[in-house]
Amino acid sequence: MNYIYDVVLCFNKYDLNINFYEWNSSDSFTYIEKIPLYRITDIGMNEVSNHLIKIDKYLLDKIKNKTICKNGIINYSLLVTDMNRVVGLKFDKEGLLIEKSNLLIDEEDVVIEEAGLLDLDIFSYELLDSFNNELFLTRSEKSIKNSLLSEINYLYDNKMFDEINYLYYEVFSETKSIHNKYLDLVKIINEGNYIEELFEVVKMTKEKSY
Numbered sequence: 001m002n003y004i005y006d007v008v009l010c011f012n013k014y015d016l017n018i019n020f021y022e023w024n025s026s027d028s029f030t031y032i033e034k035i036p037l038y039r040i041t042d043i044g045m046n047e048v049s050n051h052l053i054k055i056d057k058y059l060l061d062k063i064k065n066k067t068i069c070k071n072g073i074i075n076y077s078l079l080v081t082d083m084n085r086v087v088g089l090k091f092d093k094e095g096l097l098i099e100k101s102n103l104l105i106d107e108e109d110v111v112i113e114e115a116g117l118l119d120l121d122i123f124s125y126e127l128l129d130s131f132n133n134e135l136f137l138t139r140s141e142k143s144i145k146n147s148l149l150s151e152i153n154y155l156y157d158n159k160m161f162d163e164i165n166y167l168y169y170e171v172f173s174e175t176k177s178i179h180n181k182y183l184d185l186v187k188i189i190n191e192g193n194y195i196e197e198l199f200e201v202v203k204m205t206k207e208k209s210y
Contacts, residue, residue: 001066002037002118004079004111009088009101014052020104022139030101031070035088036063036078037111038121045082048089052129053097059124060095079103079111080123086111096128141192144199148189151202156182163205170194170201 009030010023023029040048047053060076067074076091086108088101103111155163161178168181171194176184188194 001062002114003034003066004032004037004114005034007032007035007079007088007107007111008104011088011090011099011101014097014100016100017049017102018139019102030074032067032088033070034066034068035074036066037115037118038078038080038123039115039118040080040082040121040123042082042084044123045080045085045087047127048080048087048097048100048125050130051127053125054128055091055095055097056124056126057095059122060091060093081111081115083112083115086115095125141195145189145192145195148195148198148202149186152182152185152189166205167198167201170198 009032010018010020010027011030012018012027063076063078065073065075067077074090075093076095077089079086079088081087086103088103089097090099090101092098102108152164152167154160155167156178164178164181164185168185171188172181172184185198189198
């Protein structure tokens, strides 16, 4: 088995995609002293990145207690790379993916360089579910999106229709009922479209109200 030494991981729920430049001081960091490394295909990396997976028992047993960190042992964890990116994965005792982590860019470069000496590994897993990874929004964009949805719902629930109209015509030109305008705004925000532009409008509107 191949190993990588001395990397920092910031594990988050498996369906989140948080890059190293979005890590916060309040995050929980794991200082890894030794962790198994598997080289997988591009297809494998895309599936791991966009699906809930369950690895087979053979692989689970093979990596059991092989990850050593500063504060002890992680029962089931490893790194995977397709020679373009590296992801840390953590599994439960059944082999179900529970958390994952990206790496610091310099440490990712080191892992990829090391992996260049390796052959493709047998990395057997089952695809259980897919997710859109919040459309690959950054942590900041996800926060903006949630704030906008909260604001739109507040305006609609409180019948502040002038404000909804104002936001709507920042994006659309059609004439619709206020309910359909509300639905259109919720839809594009959920899709991750125009969120920064709408957020700036909301901020300006609030600043003018003071």
